[in-house]
Amino acid sequence: DAGVIQSPRHEVTEMGQEVTLRCKPISGHDYLFWYRQTMMRGLELLIYFNNNVPIDDSGMPEDRFSAKMPNASFSTLKIQPSEPRDSAVYFCASTLRGTADTQYFGPGTRLTVL
Amino acid sequence: GQSLEQPSEVTAVEGAIVQINCTYQTSGFYGLSWYQQHDGGAPTFLSYNALDGLEETGRFSSFLSRSDSYGYLLLQELQMKDSASYFCAVGRADKLIFGTGTRLQVFP
Numbered sequence: 001d002a003g004v005i006q007s008p009r010h011e012v013t014e015m016g017q018e019v020t021l022r023c024k025p026i027s028g029h030d031y032l033f034w035y036r037q038t039m040m041r042g043l044e045l046l047i048y049f050n051n052n053v054p055i056d057d058s059g060m061p062e063d064r065f066s067a068k069m070p071n072a073s074f075s076t077l078k079i080q081p082s083e084p085r086d087s088a089v090y091f092c093a094s095t096l097r098g099t100a101d102t103q104y105f106g107p108g109t110r111l112t113v114l
Numbered sequence: 115g116q117s118l119e120q121p122s123e124v125t126a127v128e129g130a131i132v133q134i135n136c137t138y139q140t141s142g143f144y145g146l147s148w149y150q151q152h153d154g155g156a157p158t159f160l161s162y163n164a165l166d167g168l169e170e171t172g173r174f175s176s177f178l179s180r181s182d183s184y185g186y187l188l189l190q191e192l193q194m195k196d197s198a199s200y201f202c203a204v205g206r207a208d209k210l211i212f213g214t215g216t217r218l219q220v221f222p
Contacts, residue, residue: 031208033209033210042212042213042214042215043157043201043212043215045209045210045211045212048208048209050208055208056207056208056209091156091157093157098144098205098208102147102159102162103149103157103159103210104159105156105157105158106156107155107156108156
């Protein structure tokens with residue numbers, strides 16, 4: 001298996017623009033997680049899905065952030081409009097079962113909002 | 115609330131043994147995990163303690179004591195490639211809550 005796939009790997013955009021991050025989880029994994037990592041706040045869970053259904057979005061910063069999982073092999077995280085404080089590395093992770101199982105992280109998307 | 119505290123930085127020399135501690139204030143969690151992250155890379159799973167005690171995986175061992183709200187990661191025979199950040203995480207309600215991370219620097 002290729003592991004968790006994320007695209008793009010790097011994104012540079014201007015404030016106010018829409019940003020869409022994409023993730024393909026490992027085939028057969030039931031859980032998908034979106035994280036944000038910054039020096040100041042560390043690794044934060046934004047939202048996670050179980051069987052394509054959003055379970056907990058309490059970590060989503062504000063209404064500018066939205067996430068979808070239309071099928072078992074694809075998820076998106078959208079920021080609209082983007083702001084400089086959204087600059088971070090965004091990771092997607094998947095796991096077969098719940099937290100007792102290993103989470104497999106994608107390579108991340110480094111987002112820079114100018 | 116839920117919080118996990120780790121030392122921000124640890125330094126050691128090649129061949130040495132280093133222990134990275136993790137103290138937590140949370141309850142009802144499934145277990146304690148450890149992840150490694152190299153600069154510019156993604157977190158990767160190292161170990162998991164479902165029960166109290168020591169788990170050994172090669173040069174790495176992890177320990178959990180629920181009564182003391184404490185765990186640690188032990189790295190033996192340190193190598194330069196072990197220079198990375200290490201995160202403890204507790205599992206709760208299908209999600210992981212990560213600690214603040216410890217940056218380990220290994221010197222020759």
